[in-house]
Amino acid sequence: MLITRIDRQGNVKWSNRLGVSKEFGRDMVATKDGGFVIAGSTGVYGIDHTRDDIYLLKIDSAGTLLWTKTFGTLDSYDQAFAIEYDPNGNLYLTGRLINRGTFMGFLMKTDPNGNPMKTIAIGAENHSTNGYDLAVLSNGDIALTGFTTILEQNFQDRSDLMVGLFDKTLIRNGSILMRLQQELIMEPWGRVLRK
Template sequence: DTVWTRTYGGPGSDWGYSVAAGAGGYIIAGMTTSFGAGYYDVYLIKTDAAGDTVWTRTYGGLEWDSGHSVAPTADGGYIVTGFTESFGAGNDDVYLIKTNADGWVEVGGRDDVEPGRRLHYLSQNRPNPFGRATTISYAIPDHRQVSLAVYDIRGALVRELVSGTLSPGPHQVVWDGRDGRGREVGSGVYFCCLEAGETRETRRMVLLR
């Protein structure tokens, strides 16, 4: 007979793919569109023995990130595996997340940062290739000076899209394929460069007229 049932999530779509017992309750891994930083995020839920929520955490960037398996670790934390489109070298990459007992991810020896938070993140523009316009998404962890600019294949500045101090969190800007004087640029390869603090990230963009 059923002892109890519980539901978890928010106004979006939420999935649970793996559950493990430990530390007087259960740990659930899945993905969510209700919470987090991007399109889909890894969703980690800690419950007590009765299934009531103790805490929830999300991990990921601006793209599609999912957790498919979770297990307790010997130090009292958790290990989660899944896939990510936000980070890594390709379209989809293996995503392995190690947390402490409270679901926090240690960064630089500290465990007091937001779970899964990365210092900076520049997403691949979408669509890519593009014809008329493309959207560039990026995120920063705190208030800081940010520059987002487009360069041609020779390294010459085409247009500065963002320059100033921005608030933390995700941001988006649209490039309409024009230079700083409002003139349409030709088909070819361009590079979008994000500079924030000491970090510089670049993405390759293809414009097809």
């Protein structure tokens, strides 16, 4: 994973390579202390050295690695796609994991040091669900978007947009599914969510 800090004029302030060759940073947030927390996946570190585990790492403002965390299960593809933090510095991640052979979306809450506080899986057996982006709202709720095949016959059918709203304890507030008319969006993936 290559991390580079560039100033407003396009000049490289620093560049740092972290990991070996199978680390992917998919999202990052700036922290109050001037550092950054990066979420993604690793195929080297963690419990599963042949498939992906969720990879969470923190660097300081100079790009120096402060800590890393991995989360996953053996023989599984576990990947984080988005990260946000709340006013208390707690981190929220979303992505996908394999649960009983099925791709499920997940929502994870960690403390400011990346220690897990709670994780929930979102989806159903014989379907595919991914969480792609999230936002922490001003009232502390977490909005989540992605895609799912839950409203279809099985995981091979087309995907529908998934939208979820959770409180800060990761309890769902309302429905997480939204079906869009096929003539409007053929493959709604829900990759980007903006406040």
